Amino acid sequence: MRNLRALVEYDGTNYHGFQRQPNAITIQEVLETSLADLTGEDLEIIGASRTDSGVHALAQVVNFKTESPIPIEKFAFAWTNVLPDDILIKKVEKVSWDFHARYFATGKIYEYHILNQRLPSVFERNYTHHIKKKLNYKDLVEAADYLVGTYDFTSFQAAGCGANTTVRTINSLTVQGIDSKLIFRIEGDAFLYKMVRNIVGTLIEIGQGKLNKDNLVEILAAKDRTVAGPTAPACGLRLIKVKY
Incomplete structure (x- = not known):
């Protein structure tokens, strides 16, 4: 099991913000759904910023814990390949087990x-x-x-x-x-x-x-x-x- 941190870029035009909502498409939902397709796991994404509907990000930070064996140097490319064109994974790296994208932000x-x-x-x-x-x-x-x-x-x-x-x-x-x-x-x-x-x-x-x-x-x-x-x-x- 690894705790991974990802740097995410997205065009927020077609999304109702970052945070998952029951009746609207969000960045978090798309990230989690795509990760499930990639790893076969039901994973929870933690975001550093809960950007609003229509807001964009050049460098949103998320983290998640996974048992996936995908090599760290290939993870960003593999994940981007199962995402829509308006979301890009720029980088993925392993971080300490207690790292939390939102609470650790200064x-x-x-x-x-x-x-x-x-x-x-x-x-x-x-x-x-x-x-x-x-x-x-x-x-x-x-x-x-x-x-x-x-x-x-x-x-x-x-x-x-x-x-x-x-x-x-x-x-x-x-x-x-x-x-x-x-x-x-x-x-x-x-x-x-x-x-x-x-x-x-x-x-x-x-x-x-x-x-x-x-x-x-x-x-x-x-x-x-x-x-x-x-x-x-x-x-x-x-x-x-x-x-x-």
Whole structure:
């Protein structure tokens, strides 16, 4: 019996998030079904991040325990071969028996991509949030700094979150402009349910002039989801890295 850790890339467009659900297709279900086909075992996949419906991942981390004799150096290739084209196993390695993809994680990095131009893009529609009106880049960069640090992020927590505490630490939050694309990159110890998308939705309102950066202090202090901006669409979000 081995405890294996896998690095998984996926396009979340056609899935109802990572975590298995009774009446919807999810990344976890497809991974577990494909593993059963590959190994003949009924295995449980543990994921580092429970990405939402439509959210993508470049480097989701999962682990599972298996008795399969497939050589470790061939496991990623063999597993990818029984998966649909929108899920890829990038790496598989043996880890300690007690390793847990979610509980051992010390931090996560996400990116949110916005296409900020008059016309949308056919090729970017599933991977960026299109905003026609020009956003104020300077205001976005300055506002992002206000959220770096350790705070109670209740105002950016969606309903249904089961976290024991709403205090989180954001280590960095940057905004990069590349042609007509804006890329928000956020690193933190952990995130509340839809926290990243709620933060981005609020920053968008600042970029549109509906809020100003000083409002972020009031929003954090209010500990009230209704005072923050809307939830940005899932398509623009991607999990970039899980840190251990």
